[in-house]
Amino acid sequence: ILVVLVVVGMLVALATFTLGGNSLRRDLNNEVEKLFLLMQTVSEQAVLNNTEFGLVIEDKQYQFLAFDQQSGTWRPYQERLYRQRTLPEWLVVTKYIENDAPRLASNDDQLRPDVVLFSSGETTPFELEFAIGSAGLADDDYVHSLFSDGVSPVEWRHPGKPGEDE
Secondary structure, eight states: HHHHHHHHHOOOOOOOHHHHHHHHHHHHHHHHHHHHHHHHHHHHHHHTTOOOEEEEEETTTEEEEEETTTTEEEEEEEEGGGOOEEEEEEEEEEEEETTTOOOOOOOSSSSSOOOOTTTTTTTTOOEEEEOSSSSSSOOOEEEEEEEEESSSOOOEEEEEEOOOOO
């Protein structure tokens, strides 16, 4: 009976470990999907309202900004849907953003967006990679990417599907 209990305990531990990894992957997918849908919505709002919007991504948070044409500055977008959001501690975001792309910002601006969603439907060219990376759980093979060449809409590349984009 003792051997059976040890074997059952090992199986339970293995199942818990396996489900834990899948849980983080599912959470990663949900976080990327949330940002992807928000970016699509903000891009549509930019075109419909003839307003430029921006996205600032910092260490463990991101927020959307709106360009105030009267003052020529970026301000946090006031709608609740686009409020500042915190990213989980285990989530690692890597930004690849063209430095010379237009951003409607001066050196005096305190808030400068990493990505601008223009009212023309274009964006600044960018790629954002999302991975699981804390507590030694880095999984280089499981990376989500949001990207745009600046002219095309924002696209989402899922892990394991290098040639297929959503």
